[in-house]
Amino acid sequence: MLRNNIKALIDPDHLTPLLTQLGINPDARPEAISVAQWVALSDALVEVGSGK
Numbered sequence: 001m002l003r004n005n006i007k008a009l010i011d012p013d014h015l016t017p018l019l020t021q022l023g024i025n026p027d028a029r030p031e032a033i034s035v036a037q038w039v040a041l042s043d044a045l046v047e048v049g050s051g052k
Contacts, residue, residue, distance in 0.1 A: 001026070001027055001028070001029065002019070002024070002025075002026065002027075002028050002029065002030050002033065003015055003016065003019065003026045003027070005030055006041075006045075009045055009049075010045060010048055014048070018041075018044055018048070019041070021044075022037065022040050022041060022044060023037070024037050024040075024041065
């Protein structure tokens with residue numbers, strides 16, 4: 001599951017809402033999401049990490 005692969009990058013309590021906000025199923029397998037969704041997720045993780 002995608003959630004398990006990236007939980008080290010963000011607080012797990014914030015991960016599921018973030019994925020849902022981005023329209024990504026938290027239970028999706030990493031290979032099941034589109035490139036556009038990966039880009040959106042990456043951008044969101046950068047924002048979270050920079051405190052924006």
